Amino acid sequence: MNPAQLDHLLATYRDGLLGDTLPFWTKHCVDREQGGFMMSLDRAGNVIDTDKGVWQQCRFTWLLGELYNHVEPRQEWLELAKHGANFIDTHCFDPADSRMWFHLTRDGTPIRKRRYAFSESFAAIAYGELAKATGESHYAEKAQRTFERFIDHNLNPQGVEPKFTHTRPTRSIGFPMIAIATAQELRESIGLASANEWIDRGIDDIRRYHLKPQIECVMETVGIHGEPLDHFDGRLLNPGHAIEAAWFLMREGQWRGDQELIHTGCRMLDWMWHRGWDETHGGILYFVDVDGHSVQEYWHDMKFWWPQNETIIATLMAYTLTGNPRYLQWHQQIHDWAYSHFPDPQHGEWFGYLHRDGSVSSQLKGGLWKGPFHLPRMQLVCWKRLAQWKIESSQSANAERGHDPQSLL
Amino acid sequence: MNPAQLDHLLATYRDGLLGDTLPFWTKHCVDREQGGFMMSLDRAGNVIDTDKGVWQQCRFTWLLGELYNHVEPRQEWLELAKHGANFIDTHCFDPADSRMWFHLTRDGTPIRKRRYAFSESFAAIAYGELAKATGESHYAEKAQRTFERFIDHNLNPQGVEPKFTHTRPTRSIGFPMIAIATAQELRESIGLASANEWIDRGIDDIRRYHLKPQIECVMETVGIHGEPLDHFDGRLLNPGHAIEAAWFLMREGQWRGDQELIHTGCRMLDWMWHRGWDETHGGILYFVDVDGHSVQEYWHDMKFWWPQNETIIATLMAYTLTGNPRYLQWHQQIHDWAYSHFPDPQHGEWFGYLHRDGSVSSQLKGGLWKGPFHLPRMQLVCWKRLAQWKIESSQSANAERGHDPQSLL
Numbered sequence: 146m147n148p149a150q151l152d153h154l155l156a157t158y159r160d161g162l163l164g165d166t167l168p169f170w171t172k173h174c175v176d177r178e179q180g181g182f183m184m185s186l187d188r189a190g191n192v193i194d195t196d197k198g199v200w201q202q203c204r205f206t207w208l209l210g211e212l213y214n215h216v217e218p219r220q221e222w223l224e225l226a227k228h229g230a231n232f233i234d235t236h237c238f239d240p241a242d243s244r245m246w247f248h249l250t251r252d253g254t255p256i257r258k259r260r261y262a263f264s265e266s267f268a269a270i271a272y273g274e275l276a277k278a279t280g281e282s283h284y285a286e287k288a289q290r291t292f293e294r295f296i297d298h299n300l301n302p303q304g305v306e307p308k309f310t311h312t313r314p315t316r317s318i319g320f321p322m323i324a325i326a327t328a329q330e331l332r333e334s335i336g337l338a339s340a341n342e343w344i345d346r347g348i349d350d351i352r353r354y355h356l357k358p359q360i361e362c363v364m365e366t367v368g369i370h371g372e373p374l375d376h377f378d379g380r381l382l383n384p385g386h387a388i389e390a391a392w393f394l395m396r397e398g399q400w401r402g403d404q405e406l407i408h409t410g411c412r413m414l415d416w417m418w419h420r421g422w423d424e425t426h427g428g429i430l431y432f433v434d435v436d437g438h439s440v441q442e443y444w445h446d447m448k449f450w451w452p453q454n455e456t457i458i459a460t461l462m463a464y465t466l467t468g469n470p471r472y473l474q475w476h477q478q479i480h481d482w483a484y485s486h487f488p489d490p491q492h493g494e495w496f497g498y499l500h501r502d503g504s505v506s507s508q509l510k511g512g513l514w515k516g517p518f519h520l521p522r523m524q525l526v527c528w529k530r531l532a533q534w535k536i537e538s539s540q541s542a543n544a545e546r547g548h549d550p551q552s553l554l
Numbered sequence: 555m556n557p558a559q560l561d562h563l564l565a566t567y568r569d570g571l572l573g574d575t576l577p578f579w580t581k582h583c584v585d586r587e588q589g590g591f592m593m594s595l596d597r598a599g600n601v602i603d604t605d606k607g608v609w610q611q612c613r614f615t616w617l618l619g620e621l622y623n624h625v626e627p628r629q630e631w632l633e634l635a636k637h638g639a640n641f642i643d644t645h646c647f648d649p650a651d652s653r654m655w656f657h658l659t660r661d662g663t664p665i666r667k668r669r670y671a672f673s674e675s676f677a678a679i680a681y682g683e684l685a686k687a688t689g690e691s692h693y694a695e696k697a698q699r700t701f702e703r704f705i706d707h708n709l710n711p712q713g714v715e716p717k718f719t720h721t722r723p724t725r726s727i728g729f730p731m732i733a734i735a736t737a738q739e740l741r742e743s744i745g746l747a748s749a750n751e752w753i754d755r756g757i758d759d760i761r762r763y764h765l766k767p768q769i770e771c772v773m774e775t776v777g778i779h780g781e782p783l784d785h786f787d788g789r790l791l792n793p794g795h796a797i798e799a800a801w802f803l804m805r806e807g808q809w810r811g812d813q814e815l816i817h818t819g820c821r822m823l824d825w826m827w828h829r830g831w832d833e834t835h836g837g838i839l840y841f842v843d844v845d846g847h848s849v850q851e852y853w854h855d856m857k858f859w860w861p862q863n864e865t866i867i868a869t870l871m872a873y874t875l876t877g878n879p880r881y882l883q884w885h886q887q888i889h890d891w892a893y894s895h896f897p898d899p900q901h902g903e904w905f906g907y908l909h910r911d912g913s914v915s916s917q918l919k920g921g922l923w924k925g926p927f928h929l930p931r932m933q934l935v936c937w938k939r940l941a942q943w944k945i946e947s948s949q950s951a952n953a954e955r956g957h958d959p960q961s962l963l
């Protein structure tokens with residue numbers, strides 16, 4: 146990557162975020178009448194369902210606070226983040242058990258709570274950014290409390306009917322990886338005291354239970370002791386999810402200056418790139434079976450937006466942290482495939498759901514599952530990573546007198 | 555349809571059932587060691603997951619009993635039906651609450667129970683056929699008891715945590731239509747005394763709440779009073795499901811000699827053919843939105859085997875019951891599309907999951923959701939309908955002296 150390529154790529158992410166993704170959402174999703182955000186938008190940004198998903202309320206609030214804290218202190222972003230937090234405060238918690246809802250009506254009346262507590266993890270990072278942006282301690286307290294509830298409920302779920310019997314207990318990579326990412330955010334935003342402990346624990350769980358060097362694979366679901374389960378669910382790999390976990394580990398390695406951790410993240414990327422990259426049509430597949438059997442989930446071979454987003458981040462991080470040209474090649478491959486298939490040339494933002502061959506399956510821009518999160522996070526993380534790397538590279542070039550700076554980039 | 559075409563079509567269904575579909579399953583799925591059936595088969599019939607889904611245990615047991623009672627009394631079929639019923643008796647009920655499980659390990663240890671009671675409806679029809687085949691009263695008692703549990707649990711679910719709050723109560727067409735089909739089967743197999751009452755009630759519910767003549771549509775999910783719900787779930791149409799309900803009504807109309815009921819079934823087919831037939835690629839789409847908005851379910855535009863099966867039945871029934879040539883044309887259209895895309899030329903049986911364009915997405919022959927049910931039921935119902943219609947037509951031709959018999963066919 147020469148300097149011109151770097152600048153072009155950096156601008157693609159930055160301008161895509163600030164000039165396309167963010168305006169799409171701020172223009173269309175803000176509910177000035179009843180609070181919060183209406184995320185179920187069609188291609189053109191029209192609201193096609195007024196219901197409100199709690200994940201997306203929290204994630205957009207986080208994004209707005211993150212932008213305010215890390216891009217520039219625009220009052221519009223802070224005002225919208227507070228607008229989101231007000232709705233979360235007022236409507237997203239069930240007073241009966243203090244757990245968070247998953248799905249609400251437009252006016253905040255609850256429709257569904259799930260067995261899991263991921264709403265809490267997303268609320269925690271949203272409150273964390275608002276604490277940092279405003280300095281108001283109640284946000285920091287809420288961030289800490291919702292994080293603890295996320296942890297507690299996952300480790301010891303109370304008051305929910307389990308989906309499965311105790312016959313075949315499993316562990317999923319979802320909890321340790323989201324614990325890591327949430328603790329990383331809260332360490333940065335509110336200086337969460339227990340952050341490193343939860344990150345260590347998450348990394349340890351992933352290494353101990355989910356990484357399988359013998360078969361070069363990150364397992365999504367394993368037995369309680371990490372044993373493989375030769376059933377549909379146990380064999381099911383989610384490459385985009387594992388690659389997301391990979392960059393959480395790389396980010397931690399970078400933060401700690403821990404090369405071994407960066408290496409672990411890169412290895413996870415290596416394994417799951419080979420499992421998930423579609424050699425026929427390009428892009429990262431949604432699910433694959435570890436043994437090559439058929440998968441039971443119907444959408445297994447579709448191309449969703451978010452696994453591509455996570456792979457764009459992971460390959461860029463791997464390249465800029467290791468200099469290994471393989472990662473540059475992969476980054477170009479996934480970037481080019483994603484940018485040639487997902488962006489909506491007419492109304493902006495990205496389509497979310499493509500067929501395996503890259504044709505559009507659904508024109509939905511948002512719903513309970515898609516909102517202003519994976520795409521803008523990718524754009525922000527990649528922009529900032531490239532900007533930082535540009536500085537690192539030029540410092541490094543200056544230090545190595547007489548060395549061709551281009552070869553370092 | 556001339557007599558040669560009729561004979562050819564009849565043979566396609568009959569020989570497909572007896573020479574292809576049934577042998578595929580009896581050869582590959584019977585678990586002689588631990589009982590019941592292992593339905594998770596790959597393309598070639600290899601077991602790729604030893605777990606046992608309760609729906610498929612019951613459905614195959616029903617099919618075997620149905621064949622024994624209505625095709626010929628082959629001992630192999632009766633022996634296999636008893637083999638299935640033994641496993642159901644021994645492993646598929648939870649003694650703690652008498653409800654049925656949904657998913658078991660190979661040895662019958664429970665993994666999952668669902669909130670719903672459709673396992674019970676499929677067990678009821680399986681026991682019913684065994685009662686008829688053997689004359690043993692315990693089967694009839696079990697058929698009646700599981701039917702009652704199916705009804706009771708659906709009308710008044712006890713001991714399950716509801717998925718949704720009471721904010722937006724809904725009713726789904728699933729319960730009334732399965733109640734109708736189950737009661738029809740049990741009326742025939744055990745002479746269920748309450749059958750007509752439940753069928754009447756199911757028909758009344760569908761007419762009252764789910765049929766919307768103003769917009770010519772069968773709604774899958776409506777508000778508790780039948781009101782439309784302008785949200786993703788409320789707008790979601792399942793054309794294959796509605797068309798399945800349509801032929802349950804036509805079958806009832808035929809049984810009762812009720813032309814109005816046949817007409818209602820045909821109208822449901824008319825409406826949902828127009829909603830579900832894919833003008834671009836052919837075949838019946840899985841989900842469509844009543845207002846043409848994007849659907850949130852990822853597999854909305856895939857072609858599953860069973861909506862095609864249901865549409866083949868419904869169009870043939872509509873044609874043979876009304877003589878309207880539109881239904882003959884639709885039957886040829888759906889039959890030809892399905893038979894040119896779903897059958898596996900190498901290993902027999904049908905693929906279950908195609909992309910919108912008809913290419914194979916998953917080579918799975920069976921799993922928790924696909925098993926020996928929709929396809930062989932279609933083959934059996936269409937074979938028997940054609941055989942009966944052939945007799946009716948020739949009687950009718952004889953009665954109308956001097957009339958060209960071919961024009962009646």
